[in-house]
Amino acid sequence: AQSVTQLDSQVPVFEEAPVELRCNYSSSVSVYLFWYVQYPNQGLQLLLKYLSGSTLVESINGFEAEFNKSQTSFHLRKPSVHISDTAEYFCASKGGTSYGKLTFGQGTILTVHP
């Protein structure tokens, strides 16, 4: 069975500082990886995804994640965060043979302080 581990439950950071949210997944023959973001009182929104090809994927709001097969990691980074990035972030994986079932990590609460 797939498993996803987010290594930090909470990450506090000051505005304009860089941030990294860590995610490790269990190895699989083929795997698709996702980062979702959940703002307060809302559902999850897809932030970015890795399916194949370039190991570095980017979102429209400045986040990026790098697929590292040797370390089975998919860490999320942003060079300069804003107050509006305060949210909970979920890493998720999906095996190649499932009916689209996602396995989620435990979530990381990112709090950006002024």
Added chain:
Amino acid sequence: DVKVTQSSRYLVKRTGEKVFLECVQDMDHENMFWYRQDPGLGLRLIYFSYDVKMKEKGDIPEGYSVSREKKERFSLILESASTNQTSMYLCASSGNRAANQPQHFGDGTRLSIL
């Protein structure tokens, strides 16, 4: 844009009641999912459905059942609600059976069982 609509944002029920949570998607997606979200545990899959009248157990199906009579609608049923089912419930859908399709989420139903 994909729209996944959950019928209630907040719901309060009593122990022993039968509870229905409704979810509708407007993108003709084959796959639909019900998760519960609890602090520190991330999202856990309760049930999913890959076609009308088809259902599969997820990781924590005990105490729940589902119904999918129409492609766009997926209902979660708590047969006899208990206080440990107090949680945030999230519905999601995804297109076709390819594993690389992302899931789209509703805004969630925060259910309290008293």
